[in-house]
Amino acid sequence: MAHLDVSFFSSALKKNAEITVILPSVSADDYLFIDDHPDYYNPETKFQTLYLLHGSYGDFMDWGLLTSIYRYAQENCVAVVMPSGENSSYLTMRHGEDYLRFISEELPAYCTTLFPLSTKREDTFIAGLSMGGYGAYRAALEHPEKYAAVASLSGNLDKAEQKSIGNHVNKMPLNYRRATMGDDLSIKGTDDDLRVLLKKRIDAGCELPKMYHTIGDEDFLRADGENFLAYAKELGVDIEYHVHPGVHNWIFWDRYIQDVLAWLPLKKDMVK
């Protein structure tokens, strides 16, 4: 597959954005063994695309370095776009960058223009881990018309409540949290509260993306996630949910991103 390190000036962030993009392409295995591999360079076809978000303290390199996402992308013939969101939770910072607009508007616009990515909703997916699981849901519910499916791995889905996160949250510098959420350090009741946003979209009759959440049985965010899932169920939304042995680490994410890919409606081929 082709690995692309990309940087461009982002008007949403008002600074350069660095992203990593994986495009399936003729691999050595294709060349050696697979006569009927996809016609990767057909100018008439595009790739299905997964936007894949890192967690707190991470960046655009994490998934590439700490999992085998390159191999999984090639096997599934899906393009993967990995941006950076700092520690912003991928929302519009109260004082700072507009990561929500960057992730859910500018990034797809740029990537579908720069690269051969399908612009169709049915071919566009977003997922992330921990903070990025929250961010994936935040973006997908901001623009449910863009994403056919959203997946959270160990995601902080009940960020507005944050009952089980414990002392971890205090490790994040206070001035950064204030920049992200404002002086009261709360997003409760705003569109950044996934409970609020989900209800808003349901009330408006939006077609929601398919939703998936997976977490380790010993993960400190497990209870928060289950609280959110219970609330979603009250609203009539069944989020596909899987608990597996594990904690909040890359062993879990490398293993279960593969389940996410198996769950996504991937064609394992180029699309029109």
Next chain:
Amino acid sequence: MAYIKTHFFSTALCFGTDINVFIPTPDADELLTGKKNDYFVPGVKYQVLYLLHGAYGDYTDWLHLTSIERYAQDHKLAVIMPSAANSFYQNMNYGSDYLTYISEELPKFCEANFPISTKREDTFVAGLSMGGYGALKIALERPDKFSCAASLSGAIDLDAVIGMLGSMPGSPFDYAALFGDKKVAGSDADLFQMIKDLKAAGKPLPKVYQAIGTEDFLYEANQSAKQKLEALGVDLTYEEGPGIHNWIFWDAYIQRALNWLPLKNAPL
């Protein structure tokens, strides 16, 4: 400007290789001044320049040692910079098929994956020194693909350059690896022979830009090249100026080469 460092497996080379790519995108100046910020839209295509390094070089040279990114943004031109080791852009006798990689596989890969025009009139190749020769070699190999080729301080008259360099100490070139037993003159490594063959076959020739520093050790070899290109009726633009075989000259003259190219200075 989007800067895209790309790594992929080349079936021509049978190993992974890197390219650097620039695609014009709205920049901070345009955001600040509110001007010209509307060109990067779905379906946009750019004219494209394949830009080749010299001996001892690789795909990072032009990026590091000139301001090509700024010039490309100004011209709204996509730029693609591959690596070809010290191959002289040949399918080597002992070695790898860099000619096939750059003239066949690379355009196919880039046209599929980046928003660049596939038209001959929008597709150009340039290079310095070994890559100046390479630019012409690739354009003559694929006259259907490339409409213009620019050589900066290029070893266009390869036979004369080899005769001059011989087996100079520190030379990166293993001529047996590059060419085997064949003599360059009159072979498919001889650009003038390639031009004769294309003319005989009634194929279109690329337009050629040739620049050389008057103190460059390849100055004399560029004079013989100029005479031969002119005698063959090539549409040639020749420029010379004070300078030697270095990046000061190439940074200056790539800008002149860009001004020579039929650039629209806008997306297509």
